[in-house]
Amino acid sequence: MSDNVKDKNSLLDVKNLRTSFYNGNSKTEVVRGIDFTVQKGEILGIVGESGSGKSILVKSILGIIPSNAKVDAGEIILDGKNFESLSKKEKRAIRGRDIAMIFQDPMTALNPLKKAGDHLVELLIRVRGMNKKEAKLEAVELLRMVGIPSPETRVNQYPHEFSGGMRQRVLIAMALACNPKLLIADEPTTALDVTIQAQILELLKKLQQENNMSVVFITHDLGVVATICSRILVMYAGMVMEEGLAHEIFYSPKHPYTKALLNSIPRVDGEKTRLKPIKGTAPSLQSIKSGCPFAERCEHAMEKCFMEVPEYKNFSATQKSMCFLAGEEDRLDD
Amino acid sequence: MAGKKNRRMQQFKKELKRNKTAAIALIFLTLILFISIFAFLSPYPPDKVDVTSVLEGPSAKHWFGTDELGRDYLTRALYGGRISLAVGILAMLISTSIGVLIGTISGYFGGRVDNFLMRTVDVISSIPWMILVTVVSIYLTPGLKAIILVIGFFTWMSTARLVRAETLSIKEREYVLYAKSSGQSLGKVILKHIIPAVFPTFIVASTVSIANAILMESALSFLGLGIQQPLSSWGSMLQNAQGNLGNAPYMAILPGLLIVLTVYSFNRLGDILRAVVEPKTSGK
Amino acid sequence: MLKYIFKRILQAIPLLFIISIICFTLIQLAPYDAVDAMTTPNMTKETVELIKARYGLDRPAYLQYFYWVKGIIGGEWGYSIVTHESITNDLSARIPNTILLVLPAYILALFFSIILGLLAGANKGKLADKIIDGLSSFGIAIPSFWMAMILVFIFGHRLNIFPILGMHTIGNEESFFDLLSHMVLPCTVLMLSFIPELVRYVRSSAIGQLSEDYVMVQQAYGANPTSIVFKHVLRNVLLPIITIVGMSLPMLVTGAVVTETVFGWPGIGTYFVKAIQGFDYPVVMAIMLLSASLVIIGNLVSDILYSIVDPRIKGMGE
Numbered sequence A: 001m002s003d004n005v006k007d008k009n010s011l012l013d014v015k016n017l018r019t020s021f022y023n024g025n026s027k028t029e030v031v032r033g034i035d036f037t038v039q040k041g042e043i044l045g046i047v048g049e050s051g052s053g054k055s056i057l058v059k060s061i062l063g064i065i066p067s068n069a070k071v072d073a074g075e076i077i078l079d080g081k082n083f084e085s086l087s088k089k090e091k092r093a094i095r096g097r098d099i100a101m102i103f104q105d106p107m108t109a110l111n112p113l114k115k116a117g118d119h120l121v122e123l124l125i126r127v128r129g130m131n132k133k134e135a136k137l138e139a140v141e142l143l144r145m146v147g148i149p150s151p152e153t154r155v156n157q158y159p160h161e162f163s164g165g166m167r168q169r170v171l172i173a174m175a176l177a178c179n180p181k182l183l184i185a186d187e188p189t190t191a192l193d194v195t196i197q198a199q200i201l202e203l204l205k206k207l208q209q210e211n212n213m214s215v216v217f218i219t220h221d222l223g224v225v226a227t228i229c230s231r232i233l234v235m236y237a238g239m240v241m242e243e244g245l246a247h248e249i250f251y252s253p254k255h256p257y258t259k260a261l262l263n264s265i266p267r268v269d270g271e272k273t274r275l276k277p278i279k280g281t282a283p284s285l286q287s288i289k290s291g292c293p294f295a296e297r298c299e300h301a302m303e304k305c306f307m308e309v310p311e312y313k314n315f316s317a318t319q320k321s322m323c324f325l326a327g328e329e330d331r332l333d334d
Numbered sequence B: 001m002a003g004k005k006n007r008r009m010q011q012f013k014k015e016l017k018r019n020k021t022a023a024i025a026l027i028f029l030t031l032i033l034f035i036s037i038f039a040f041l042s043p044y045p046p047d048k049v050d051v052t053s054v055l056e057g058p059s060a061k062h063w064f065g066t067d068e069l070g071r072d073y074l075t076r077a078l079y080g081g082r083i084s085l086a087v088g089i090l091a092m093l094i095s096t097s098i099g100v101l102i103g104t105i106s107g108y109f110g111g112r113v114d115n116f117l118m119r120t121v122d123v124i125s126s127i128p129w130m131i132l133v134t135v136v137s138i139y140l141t142p143g144l145k146a147i148i149l150v151i152g153f154f155t156w157m158s159t160a161r162l163v164r165a166e167t168l169s170i171k172e173r174e175y176v177l178y179a180k181s182s183g184q185s186l187g188k189v190i191l192k193h194i195i196p197a198v199f200p201t202f203i204v205a206s207t208v209s210i211a212n213a214i215l216m217e218s219a220l221s222f223l224g225l226g227i228q229q230p231l232s233s234w235g236s237m238l239q240n241a242q243g244n245l246g247n248a249p250y251m252a253i254l255p256g257l258l259i260v261l262t263v264y265s266f267n268r269l270g271d272i273l274r275a276v277v278e279p280k281t282s283g284k
Numbered sequence C: 001m002l003k004y005i006f007k008r009i010l011q012a013i014p015l016l017f018i019i020s021i022i023c024f025t026l027i028q029l030a031p032y033d034a035v036d037a038m039t040t041p042n043m044t045k046e047t048v049e050l051i052k053a054r055y056g057l058d059r060p061a062y063l064q065y066f067y068w069v070k071g072i073i074g075g076e077w078g079y080s081i082v083t084h085e086s087i088t089n090d091l092s093a094r095i096p097n098t099i100l101l102v103l104p105a106y107i108l109a110l111f112f113s114i115i116l117g118l119l120a121g122a123n124k125g126k127l128a129d130k131i132i133d134g135l136s137s138f139g140i141a142i143p144s145f146w147m148a149m150i151l152v153f154i155f156g157h158r159l160n161i162f163p164i165l166g167m168h169t170i171g172n173e174e175s176f177f178d179l180l181s182h183m184v185l186p187c188t189v190l191m192l193s194f195i196p197e198l199v200r201y202v203r204s205s206a207i208g209q210l211s212e213d214y215v216m217v218q219q220a221y222g223a224n225p226t227s228i229v230f231k232h233v234l235r236n237v238l239l240p241i242i243t244i245v246g247m248s249l250p251m252l253v254t255g256a257v258v259t260e261t262v263f264g265w266p267g268i269g270t271y272f273v274k275a276i277q278g279f280d281y282p283v284v285m286a287i288m289l290l291s292a293s294l295v296i297i298g299n300l301v302s303d304i305l306y307s308i309v310d311p312r313i314k315g316m317g318e
Helices: A054-062 A086-096 A116-128 A132-145 A164-176 A194-211 A220-228 A246-251 A258-263 A303-307 B002-018 B019-036 B073-109 B111-126 B129-137 B144-153 B157-170 B174-181 B186-222 B234-243 B250-277 B279-283 C002-029 C044-052 C061-073 C087-122 C125-138 C145-157 C177-209 C212-218 C225-248 C256-263 C268-277 C283-308
Strands: A010-023 A026-039 A043-047 A069-078 A099-102 A182-186 A212-220 A232-234 A238-247
Touching: A010 A054, A010 A212, A026 A054, A026 A069, A026 A099, A026 A212, A026 A232, A026 A238, A043 A220, A054 A099, A054 A212, A054 A238, A054 C225, A086 A164, A099 A164, A099 C212, A099 C268, A116 A132, A116 A164, A116 B250, A116 C283, A132 A164, A132 A232, A132 A258, A132 B186, A164 A194, A182 A220, A194 A212, A194 A220, A212 A220, A212 B279, A220 A238, A220 A246, A220 C268, A232 A246, A232 A258, A238 A246, A238 A258, A258 B279, B002 B019, B002 B250, B019 B073, B019 B250, B073 B111, B073 B144, B073 B157, B073 B234, B073 B250, B111 B157, B111 C225, B111 C268, B111 C283, B129 C283, B144 B186, B157 B186, B186 B234, B186 B250, B234 B250, B234 C145, B250 C125, C002 C061, C002 C283, C087 C125, C087 C177, C087 C225, C087 C268, C087 C283, C145 C177, C145 C256, C177 C256, C212 C225, C225 C283, C256 C268
Parallel strands: A043 A212, A043 A232, A099 A182, A182 A212
Antiparallel strands: A010 A026, A010 A069, A232 A238
16 A cells, blocks of 8 residues: 555556456457556546557446456555455445546437436435435536536436437536546547537536546547647557657657557648558457567567567656657657 | 358357257257157057057056057157158248248339338238138148148248348348349349348248247147148147046157257257357357 | 327228238138028028128128128127127127136236346346246247146146136136136146247347446446346336237237137137137138237237337427
8 A cells, every 4th residue: 555655646546457358268358457547636638549448448447347358457546445455335336426437429328218317316316315306406407517508408308309419418417416536538529520529528628627526538539638638648459558748748759659640640730741640450459469569560660579568668757658669769750 | 152151060060069958959859850750660550559558658668658549659759740840841941932032022122012022921920820820721621731831821921021131231232233233134143142141041040930830730730720630740649638638647748848849949959050140149 | 299199090001901801801712601600591592682682792792891891890790600699799708708818817927027037138148047048948949738738737637726627617607716716727827828938028128228338327327236227227128018018919819729728718719719620710700800900909009109108209209
C-alpha cells in the first residue's frame, strides 16, 4: 500500500493489468500488462485503433467483460481501495457509485421497454437511496442538466422516442445520477453525427468541471482527444505505446506509432503536409509472438524490434514511450 | 469446393468430439438403421402366430416378450422400425424437395410469385397439422403410401420459408449476379448456384423433418389413422399396447423408447449439423 | 394504432375467405351427398327433393357456397351423416370440455416454462442450463400418447390414485372433486407436452436479451444479476411470448386430440377422431374450418395485443 500513497492526487491506479479471451483451449491476450493512473479532476484520453483493447481494458477495470473473457492479473486501486480485497458485492457497489460509464452505442444501451426516466429513477433509488417521489423529481432535474429540452415530458418517454444524441444525453444523465468520482466514456461520440459530437463533448467537459470528476475518455479519434483531454495514453495491440500530456503527444511525440497516427489525420494548423496512412492493418492478437507489437508495420523496425519488447523510456515527469528508437530524433525523422 | 467440404467434415468431427450426446445419437441412429435392415436375421418371423406363448413377459427366449398373438415382440419392433424409418425418410424426401423447390422459386423470382407462394404457405400452415393431415388422409386409402404422401405433402412449409430466406440473400451475391449477367440460363443459375448454396439448409431441415415425420406417423398410427394391419409401426404397436396396458405393460416400453430415442437422435444430429453450417451460433 | 389494428383485420379477411373455400371444396369433393345427412333411406324421392330445395342443394356450386357461408355465420354448421345430430349442438357441448382440459394445462405450462427458461438462459452453459435444456430437448422427442400411457400405467393401474377414463365417475356427475381427479392425468400429460418447446423458446429469448448492451450497462451501474433479470430482461422476454400465446388459441380446440383419445375425454379431440374413423365428412370439415379460423383469429389477436403492449409499435402510428 505504502508506495501507492506516494501520489495523493491519484484516483485510480492500474498495475500490470492482463485480460484474455478464452475459446476452448485457445487463449488470446487482449490487454497485455497495462499500467496507468488517473489523477483527480483530469480528463485522460486513451487512444487506439479499433481492436487495440482499449474498450476491454476499461471493462476489465469495471468487471463487466464478456463471459468468455477473464482478467488474468493486475492490481486496481481506486481511491485507496484495492479491488483484490473487495468481495463481489463490494465491487458491485463501486460500479455506479464511484465509477460510472457511458457507452459507444446509445441506441442499444437503454432498455427499449423502460422509460428514460425509469432508468434514472431505478438508479437514484439504488445508488442515492432516494424514495420514488424524490427520484422522479431528480430525474427531471438530471435530464435538464444534460440539456434535454422539456424534460418533464421526456422523462416519461421510451428510448425509441429519442434521437441518438438525446439518448447519449440520457446515458450521461445516468452517469451523473451516480455522482461518480470517475466517469469512463467509451467512444461516446462515435455513433453520432459530427455536430451532435461537438455538443456532447462540450457537455462532458462542462459537467466534468462543475462536478470535479475524473474522466477516462476512450476514442480512436485524435481530433476528439485534442479538444477534451489533458493527458493521453496511446494504445496498440493491448499495450501502452506512449503516454504523455496532450501537448507532449501532439507536439513532441516520441513513438513511431504515435507519429504515424498523427500523420494520418488532417491538421488544422495550416501546415501543409501529405497525409500518410499507416501501412498494413492492426495485427490479430493471436498472431503476436514476441517483440514490439508494432514492429510489423513500423517504418523504422530493426531486427531487435522483432525479438524483444522495448522498455519504457522517460522523457519528462509525464511522458514515456515504449520504443528502442524513442528520443533518437535523427533516426526517427526521415 | 472440395476444400470447403473437407473443412465442413473436420468441423463436423470437431463438433462430435465436443458434443458427447450428439456422438451417442449418431451411433444410435447407425445402429437402429442397421438392425432394422437386418431384422430378417431374427429367429422369429414377424407374423408367426404362436398361441402357446401369448402375452408372455420378457424372457431369455423372447427378450421383450410376446404380444397378444404370441409373436416375438422384439422382432415386431424391429420390423416396425423399418416402417417408421421408411415413413420418416420418404416423407422427408417429399417434403424437403417441395420445400426447396417452392423456397428457391419464391426467393429467386420475388414479387408476385413470391407473394402468392408465401400466402399459400401461410394458409396451409394455418391449419393445425393434425387436422390437415387426417382430413386429407380420409380421401386416400389409408395405409403406408397414404401416410407418406400426406405427411410429405403437408409439412414442407417451414423448409420453404427457410430456403426462401436463404435464396433471397444468395441471389444478391456477386457470383450469382455475374452468372445472371453473363447470360447463363435461368435453370442453370438456379441449379448451379442457388441449389448448392441452400444445400446446407436443406440438410439441417431434413434431419428435423425426419424426426417430425416419425412423430406424426406414430401419433396417426396410434389413433388408428395411419399404418394398418398387417403392417405395423412403432405407433401402431403402441395402439395395440394401450389395450393391454393393464396386463402387459412391457409392450408399451420398447416401441415408445425406440420412438423417443430415434426422434431425439435425429434432432441432435440436426443440432450439430446446424452448428457446422452456421459456426457463429455455436462458436460462443 | 387503431389504423394498424384495422389494417390487420382487413388482412385477415381474405385468408378466412380462402380457408372457407378450401373447406367447401373438400366437402364437395367428398364421396357423399350433403343431403344424406338430413334424410333417412325410407323417405320418398319427393321429400328428398324438397329438403334439397330447402337447403339450396339443387342450386349451382357458387350459390351453395354462399348458403353454406351464411349458415356458418348464423351458427348453422350442418349435420353429421353418421348420427344425424346437429354439429353446432355437438360442438357447443364438447368445446367447453376441451377448454377445461387445455386451458389450465397451458397456463401451468407457460408459468413453469418461463421460470425454467429464464433459469436456464441466465445460467447458460452451467449445470442448471444443461439439465433444463437437455430435458427439454428430450421432452420434444416424447410422443404425448406414450407419456400418457406411462402415467396411466403408474398412477392408474399400479398406484390406482387417479381415474384414467372419462370426465366423471358414473353417478357422481355433480361432484367437482371427482371432475378434478379425472383432470389430473390428462392435464399433466398436456402440460408436459407443452413445456419443452416453450422452455426452449424462453431460454433462447433470455440468452438473446442477456447479451444485449442494455444488460451490460446495468452491470456497469452495479445492478445485481437477479434484479437485472427481473427488472430488465423479464419484460423483454415476456413481450414476444404474447405472440406465442395468441397463436396457441386454436389449441383450445385441437390441442388435445391425442390426449383426449387416450383418456376418453369427451371433447373435440375424441369427436374429431370418431368422425374421421366414421368418414363423417361434415363434422371433419366443420372442425377443420373452426380450427383454421381460430388460427387466423389467434394471429390477429396476438398482433393486436403486441401492438398494445409494445411501446415501440404503439408509437409508430402517431
